[in-house]
Amino acid sequence: MQLDPDQILLKEYVNGDLAAFTTLYNKHKSGSYRYFLRQVGTPELAEDLLQDLWGKVIVNAGAYANDAKFTTWLYRIARNLLIDKHRHLNVAERYVDKSVSSEESQHATPQDEFSESPEWNAAQAIQKSAILDCLAKLPQVQRDGFLLREEAGLDQNQIADVVGASVEAVKSRMRYAISNLRECLSRLLEGDVNGRQ
Numbered sequence: 001m002q003l004d005p006d007q008i009l010l011k012e013y014v015n016g017d018l019a020a021f022t023t024l025y026n027k028h029k030s031g032s033y034r035y036f037l038r039q040v041g042t043p044e045l046a047e048d049l050l051q052d053l054w055g056k057v058i059v060n061a062g063a064y065a066n067d068a069k070f071t072t073w074l075y076r077i078a079r080n081l082l083i084d085k086h087r088h089l090n091v092a093e094r095y096v097d098k099s100v101s102s103e104e105s106q107h108a109t110p111q112d113e114f115s116e117s118p119e120w121n122a123a124q125a126i127q128k129s130a131i132l133d134c135l136a137k138l139p140q141v142q143r144d145g146f147l148l149r150e151e152a153g154l155d156q157n158q159i160a161d162v163v164g165a166s167v168e169a170v171k172s173r174m175r176y177a178i179s180n181l182r183e184c185l186s187r188l189l190e191g192d193v194n195g196r197q
Helices: 005-012 018-040 043-063 070-089 100-105 110-115 120-135 140-150 156-163 167-194
Strands: none
Touching: 005 018, 005 043, 005 070, 018 070, 018 140, 043 070, 070 100, 070 140, 070 156, 120 140, 120 167, 140 156, 140 167, 156 167
Protein backbone atom coordinates (compact mmCIF):
# COMPACT_ATOMS: atom_id res chain seq x y z
CA MET A 1 0.00 0.00 0.00
CA GLN A 2 1.33 3.39 -0.99
CA LEU A 3 1.39 5.99 1.78
CA ASP A 4 -0.29 9.34 1.30
CA PRO A 5 1.76 12.52 1.99
CA ASP A 6 0.34 12.90 5.51
CA GLN A 7 1.24 9.33 6.41
CA ILE A 8 4.77 9.95 5.16
CA LEU A 9 5.03 13.13 7.25
CA LEU A 10 3.83 11.30 10.37
CA LYS A 11 6.32 8.50 9.74
CA GLU A 12 9.11 11.06 9.35
CA TYR A 13 8.04 12.70 12.62
CA VAL A 14 8.12 9.34 14.40
CA ASN A 15 11.66 8.94 13.06
CA GLY A 16 12.68 12.26 14.65
CA ASP A 17 11.91 14.90 12.01
CA LEU A 18 10.21 17.73 13.95
CA ALA A 19 9.76 19.79 10.78
CA ALA A 20 7.54 17.02 9.40
CA PHE A 21 5.24 17.39 12.41
CA THR A 22 5.13 21.16 11.96
CA THR A 23 4.13 20.70 8.32
CA LEU A 24 1.44 18.21 9.28
CA TYR A 25 0.12 20.45 12.05
CA ASN A 26 0.04 23.55 9.83
CA LYS A 27 -1.79 21.62 7.14
CA HIS A 28 -4.58 20.35 9.42
CA LYS A 29 -4.87 22.80 12.33
CA SER A 30 -7.38 25.15 10.67
CA GLY A 31 -9.75 22.40 9.59
CA SER A 32 -9.60 20.63 12.94
CA TYR A 33 -10.07 23.93 14.80
CA ARG A 34 -13.15 24.81 12.72
CA TYR A 35 -14.52 21.32 13.26
CA PHE A 36 -14.23 21.76 17.04
CA LEU A 37 -15.52 25.34 16.96
CA ARG A 38 -18.64 24.41 15.05
CA GLN A 39 -19.32 21.59 17.48
CA VAL A 40 -18.73 23.38 20.79
CA GLY A 41 -19.36 27.01 19.87
CA THR A 42 -16.70 28.75 21.95
CA PRO A 43 -13.23 29.62 20.66
CA GLU A 44 -11.65 28.89 24.05
CA LEU A 45 -13.05 25.36 24.23
CA ALA A 46 -12.19 24.76 20.57
CA GLU A 47 -8.59 25.83 21.30
CA ASP A 48 -8.44 23.47 24.29
CA LEU A 49 -9.72 20.59 22.18
CA LEU A 50 -7.27 21.46 19.41
CA GLN A 51 -4.37 21.29 21.87
CA ASP A 52 -5.68 17.98 23.25
CA LEU A 53 -6.02 16.60 19.73
CA TRP A 54 -2.46 17.40 18.70
CA GLY A 55 -1.17 16.23 22.06
CA LYS A 56 -2.81 12.87 21.38
CA VAL A 57 -1.32 12.83 17.89
CA ILE A 58 2.14 13.32 19.41
CA VAL A 59 1.61 10.64 22.06
CA ASN A 60 0.06 8.11 19.67
CA ALA A 61 2.12 8.80 16.54
CA GLY A 62 4.23 5.70 17.03
CA ALA A 63 1.14 3.50 17.35
CA TYR A 64 -0.46 4.82 14.16
CA ALA A 65 -1.07 1.99 11.72
CA ASN A 66 -1.13 2.90 8.06
CA ASP A 67 -4.41 1.04 7.53
CA ALA A 68 -6.41 4.29 7.39
CA LYS A 69 -5.68 7.72 5.96
CA PHE A 70 -4.12 10.13 8.40
CA THR A 71 -7.16 12.44 8.22
CA THR A 72 -9.46 9.56 9.13
CA TRP A 73 -7.30 8.73 12.13
CA LEU A 74 -7.02 12.41 13.12
CA TYR A 75 -10.76 13.05 13.01
CA ARG A 76 -11.53 9.81 14.82
CA ILE A 77 -9.39 11.16 17.68
CA ALA A 78 -11.10 14.56 17.35
CA ARG A 79 -14.55 13.02 17.49
CA ASN A 80 -13.64 10.90 20.52
CA LEU A 81 -12.37 14.02 22.29
CA LEU A 82 -15.66 15.74 21.53
CA ILE A 83 -17.66 12.82 22.87
CA ASP A 84 -15.60 12.83 26.07
CA LYS A 85 -15.90 16.61 26.41
CA HIS A 86 -19.65 16.53 25.75
CA ARG A 87 -20.11 13.90 28.42
CA HIS A 88 -18.00 15.90 30.81
CA LEU A 89 -19.66 19.26 30.14
CA ASN A 90 -23.13 17.97 29.24
CA VAL A 91 -23.27 20.21 26.19
CA ALA A 92 -23.96 17.63 23.50
CA GLU A 93 -26.58 19.71 21.70
CA ARG A 94 -24.99 23.14 22.10
CA TYR A 95 -23.77 24.87 18.98
CA VAL A 96 -23.01 28.56 18.55
CA ASP A 97 -20.34 30.03 16.31
CA LYS A 98 -19.35 33.57 17.15
CA SER A 99 -15.95 33.62 15.49
CA VAL A 100 -16.76 32.96 11.85
CA SER A 101 -17.09 36.66 11.11
CA SER A 102 -13.68 37.41 12.61
CA GLU A 103 -12.21 34.47 10.68
CA GLU A 104 -13.75 35.75 7.46
CA SER A 105 -12.65 39.33 8.10
CA GLN A 106 -9.02 38.18 8.20
CA HIS A 107 -9.36 37.22 4.55
CA ALA A 108 -11.12 40.43 3.47
CA THR A 109 -9.20 43.05 1.55
CA PRO A 110 -9.67 46.75 2.31
CA GLN A 111 -11.64 47.01 -0.94
CA ASP A 112 -13.98 44.20 0.18
CA GLU A 113 -14.82 46.05 3.38
CA PHE A 114 -16.30 49.03 1.54
CA SER A 115 -17.59 47.53 -1.70
CA GLU A 116 -20.80 45.97 -0.36
CA SER A 117 -23.92 47.90 0.52
CA PRO A 118 -25.39 47.90 4.03
CA GLU A 119 -28.36 45.94 2.67
CA TRP A 120 -26.06 43.26 1.27
CA ASN A 121 -24.16 43.05 4.56
CA ALA A 122 -27.42 42.75 6.50
CA ALA A 123 -28.64 39.98 4.18
CA GLN A 124 -25.33 38.12 4.60
CA ALA A 125 -25.59 38.39 8.40
CA ILE A 126 -29.16 37.07 8.32
CA GLN A 127 -28.14 34.13 6.11
CA LYS A 128 -25.14 33.30 8.29
CA SER A 129 -27.26 33.39 11.43
CA ALA A 130 -29.87 31.15 9.78
CA ILE A 131 -27.22 28.62 8.73
CA LEU A 132 -25.78 28.47 12.25
CA ASP A 133 -29.25 28.11 13.79
CA CYS A 134 -30.12 25.31 11.39
CA LEU A 135 -26.85 23.49 12.01
CA ALA A 136 -27.52 23.69 15.74
CA LYS A 137 -30.88 22.00 15.26
CA LEU A 138 -29.49 19.00 13.40
CA PRO A 139 -29.29 15.77 15.38
CA GLN A 140 -25.71 15.15 16.52
CA VAL A 141 -25.10 12.23 14.13
CA GLN A 142 -26.18 14.34 11.15
CA ARG A 143 -24.15 17.35 12.28
CA ASP A 144 -21.07 15.14 12.80
CA GLY A 145 -21.17 13.79 9.27
CA PHE A 146 -21.96 17.14 7.70
CA LEU A 147 -19.13 18.95 9.51
CA LEU A 148 -16.64 16.15 8.86
CA ARG A 149 -17.40 16.52 5.17
CA GLU A 150 -17.51 20.32 5.07
CA GLU A 151 -14.74 21.20 7.53
CA ALA A 152 -12.40 18.23 7.25
CA GLY A 153 -13.08 17.36 3.61
CA LEU A 154 -13.56 13.70 4.44
CA ASP A 155 -15.38 11.43 2.01
CA GLN A 156 -18.21 9.09 3.01
CA ASN A 157 -15.90 6.11 3.58
CA GLN A 158 -13.64 8.15 5.84
CA ILE A 159 -16.60 9.58 7.75
CA ALA A 160 -17.90 6.04 8.26
CA ASP A 161 -14.52 5.07 9.75
CA VAL A 162 -14.46 8.11 12.02
CA VAL A 163 -17.99 7.74 13.39
CA GLY A 164 -18.04 3.94 13.45
CA ALA A 165 -21.01 3.55 11.13
CA SER A 166 -21.61 1.91 7.78
CA VAL A 167 -21.16 3.90 4.58
CA GLU A 168 -24.88 3.47 3.92
CA ALA A 169 -25.72 4.95 7.32
CA VAL A 170 -23.42 7.90 6.60
CA LYS A 171 -25.06 8.45 3.20
CA SER A 172 -28.49 8.34 4.81
CA ARG A 173 -27.49 10.75 7.58
CA MET A 174 -26.00 13.11 5.01
CA ARG A 175 -29.19 13.07 2.93
CA TYR A 176 -31.25 13.81 6.03
CA ALA A 177 -28.82 16.53 7.14
CA ILE A 178 -28.98 18.30 3.79
CA SER A 179 -32.76 17.91 3.61
CA ASN A 180 -33.17 19.21 7.16
CA LEU A 181 -30.84 22.14 6.50
CA ARG A 182 -32.71 23.10 3.31
CA GLU A 183 -36.07 22.90 5.05
CA CYS A 184 -34.88 24.87 8.05
CA LEU A 185 -33.14 27.54 5.97
CA SER A 186 -36.16 27.89 3.73
CA ARG A 187 -38.42 28.34 6.75
CA LEU A 188 -36.12 30.83 8.51
CA LEU A 189 -35.24 32.88 5.45
CA GLU A 190 -38.82 32.99 4.15
CA GLY A 191 -39.95 34.08 7.59
CA ASP A 192 -37.40 36.88 7.54
CA VAL A 193 -38.45 38.06 4.09
CA ASN A 194 -42.13 37.92 5.02
CA GLY A 195 -41.43 39.67 8.32
CA ARG A 196 -39.78 42.61 6.56
CA GLN A 197 -42.53 43.21 4.02
